[in-house]
Amino acid sequence: MIIETYNLTKTFGGKGGFSNVSLSVNEGEVFGFLGKNGAGKSTFIRTLLGLLRPSSGEGLLLGHPIGDMETRRKIGYLPELFQYHSWLTGRELLLSHGLLYKMPKSEVADRIDSVLETVGLSGHADKRIREYSKGMKQRIGLGCAIISDPELLFLDEPTSALDPVGRKHVRSIILDLKSKGKTIFLNTHLLSEVEILSDRIAILDKGNLKTTGKMSELLKSPLQIRVQQLNELTVEKLKKFDPEMQISGDTIRLMPGSADSIPEISEAIVGSGAKLFELKRVENALESLFINTVGEEDSR
Amino acid sequence: MRTIIRLTLLEMLKKKILYLTIALTVVFLGLYGTALHFAYKSLPNEDLVIRLAISSQLLSMGIYASSFILSFLSIFASVGAISSEIEQGTYDAILSKPISRTSVLLGRFLGILCVLIPYLVTLMGGILGLNMFFAGGASASIPALSVIRSFCVMCLLPIFLSSMGVFFSTFMPTVGSGVIVVLLYFCAMVGGILEQIGRVIQSDGARTALVNIGIGTSLAMPSDIIYRKASSLLFTTASGLNLTAEGMLGASVQPSMAMMAYICIYSIALVFGAIYKFNTRDL
Numbered sequence: 001m002i003i004e005t006y007n008l009t010k011t012f013g014g015k016g017g018f019s020n021v022s023l024s025v026n027e028g029e030v031f032g033f034l035g036k037n038g039a040g041k042s043t044f045i046r047t048l049l050g051l052l053r054p055s056s057g058e059g060l061l062l063g064h065p066i067g068d069m070e071t072r073r074k075i076g077y078l079p080e081l082f083q084y085h086s087w088l089t090g091r092e093l094l095l096s097h098g099l100l101y102k103m104p105k106s107e108v109a110d111r112i113d114s115v116l117e118t119v120g121l122s123g124h125a126d127k128r129i130r131e132y133s134k135g136m137k138q139r140i141g142l143g144c145a146i147i148s149d150p151e152l153l154f155l156d157e158p159t160s161a162l163d164p165v166g167r168k169h170v171r172s173i174i175l176d177l178k179s180k181g182k183t184i185f186l187n188t189h190l191l192s193e194v195e196i197l198s199d200r201i202a203i204l205d206k207g208n209l210k211t212t213g214k215m216s217e218l219l220k221s222p223l224q225i226r227v228q229q230l231n232e233l234t235v236e237k238l239k240k241f242d243p244e245m246q247i248s249g250d251t252i253r254l255m256p257g258s259a260d261s262i263p264e265i266s267e268a269i270v271g272s273g274a275k276l277f278e279l280k281r282v283e284n285a286l287e288s289l290f291i292n293t294v295g296e297e298d299s300r
Numbered sequence: 301m302r303t304i305i306r307l308t309l310l311e312m313l314k315k316k317i318l319y320l321t322i323a324l325t326v327v328f329l330g331l332y333g334t335a336l337h338f339a340y341k342s343l344p345n346e347d348l349v350i351r352l353a354i355s356s357q358l359l360s361m362g363i364y365a366s367s368f369i370l371s372f373l374s375i376f377a378s379v380g381a382i383s384s385e386i387e388q389g390t391y392d393a394i395l396s397k398p399i400s401r402t403s404v405l406l407g408r409f410l411g412i413l414c415v416l417i418p419y420l421v422t423l424m425g426g427i428l429g430l431n432m433f434f435a436g437g438a439s440a441s442i443p444a445l446s447v448i449r450s451f452c453v454m455c456l457l458p459i460f461l462s463s464m465g466v467f468f469s470t471f472m473p474t475v476g477s478g479v480i481v482v483l484l485y486f487c488a489m490v491g492g493i494l495e496q497i498g499r500v501i502q503s504d505g506a507r508t509a510l511v512n513i514g515i516g517t518s519l520a521m522p523s524d525i526i527y528r529k530a531s532s533l534l535f536t537t538a539s540g541l542n543l544t545a546e547g548m549l550g551a552s553v554q555p556s557m558a559m560m561a562y563i564c565i566y567s568i569a570l571v572f573g574a575i576y577k578f579n580t581r582d583l
Contacts, residue, residue, distance in 0.1 A: 046392070051391075051582070072396060072397055072398040073398045077392070077393065079393055079396075081389045081392070083389035083390050083392070083393075085307065085390060087310075088310070092310075096307055097394075100303050100394060100397040141393065145393075
């Protein structure tokens with residue numbers, strides 16, 4: 001396990017924060033951490049990183065207790081409120097953060113250009129951070145997080161300041177890091193991002209862990225099928241895939257056992273004489289799960 | 301820690317704090333030199349005793365002004381050392397790296413001193429040099445050892461004030477820390493003046509009260525006592541005569557070495573206190 005927490009709790013005078021969070025993150029996976037504003041997601045990350053003192057419970061990062069100095073060499077972190085010394089240039093900032101990782105100066109210098117290229121700031125290396133746009137600051141923050149090529153990355157709302165192109169770029173960076181075996185703890189409001197990137201997710205609500213599990217298990221989204229000339233044979237055949245399927249007019253909603261059965265479903269419909277007009281997965285399955293878990297109320 | 305010291309020095313350079321300080325110091329020394337030029341020019345050449353007395357007062361004034369500048373630089377450089385970074389949120393990215401909070405705090409503290417102490421030597425050296433240049437043969441004869449000892453004691457001023465500033469900075473907002481340290485500084489200054497007045501007052505009761513106020517404020521904030529010790533060391537001639545003993549800016553009784561040891565221990569305690577506070581707080 002790369003991250004393990006056991007009843008980890010951080011409250012501020014008994015209020016806020018999060019309580020009794022026990023979860024684990026496996027090596028090489030992208031772990032999506034979801035929750036409404038004020039649910040305690042950032043507090044959880046900041047506690048894991050030793051920026052906040054836990055009120056109780058235990059946490060291990062890469063097998064070592066949270067706050068362990070040597071472990072931090074292998075951890076990268078992009079804070080939600082990405083603030084950096086604005087009087088430094090992008091290159092100087094990356095150098096400073098590389099040196100804070102205790103990397104040799106020559107090694108940092110060698111990595112800076114490739115990191116700048118990765119985050120799309122090659123042409124802005126010698127500009128001061130104060131001249132950067134908000135999106136550029138978030139990108140250089142991501143650069144600071146990956147300068148040491150860490151094993152574990154905490155990304156707290158990594159695309160909050162980015163435009164759609166920037167978001168796509170950061171998604172591709174995350175996928176690239178995942179392909180290199182890095183473990184990524186992703187805290188974001190963007191459910192579509194989590195859906196695309198995450199292997200597993202956890203949902204935090206009012207400081208309590210509500211759901212955790214594999215995306216594929218949590219998001220069994222139903223199929224929506226629109227047919228005409230629906231007949232008994234079609235219904236009989238489709239019930240083999242989901243005995244509890246729902247029929248409403250010419251629309252059928254069923255939950256297949258696996259994605260592999262979709263071609264068989266289409267064959268069953270056409271073969272039984274019904275006309276198939278549409279067959280699609282119900283979208284926003286994660287959104288439904290999220291709303292069902294935390295509710296629609298907008299206050300803590 | 302070296303990276304934090306480097307960042308602290310870079311900050312002073314990049315924010316142009318250092319250049320501005322140097323430029324304003326040059327202006328200050330220029331004005332002081334001009335004043336010295338006209339002051340010495342107006343003094344009667346034949347009366348060496350008067351020239352010596354005035355020379356020591358002018359030098360004393362320069363050293364006092366220097367200590368004032370240095371004190372405020374120390375306070376303003378240190379009261380935001382930790383708190384301003386926390387307020388801005390820059391420490392989230394830094395303290396998640398493999399660097400301890402103790403190293404960050406000491407790096408900031410030493411980085412500030414790396415600027416302040418050379419600045420102190422330059423400023424005091426400038427004041428002393430200008431006096432020697434304009435006074436010519438009439439300047440007080442100050443042994444080199446006195447100068448060195450005085451400069452060494454004066455170094456305690458930025459060390460102490462920075463340690464106090466950094467201490468408050470670990471658990472209070474920047475503005476709050478600044479207000480507290482500046483108020484304490486002025487209390488010490490007034491206490492020091494009252495103590496000097498007390499020493500020449502005839503009434504026993506009033507003398508005891510004023511001297512005790514001076515001692516009390518010096519124990520809480522020894523900035524004034526550091527200046528008076530440094531001044532006293534500088535103006536005590538080889539024969540043991542203290543040329544500024546009777547002035548408001550001098551010291552009728554030279555502060556003891558025990559008091560200097562107390563200041564050193566106080567500074568160390570403040571730094572340890574700051575380390576403890578920073579290590580046990582949430583960011």
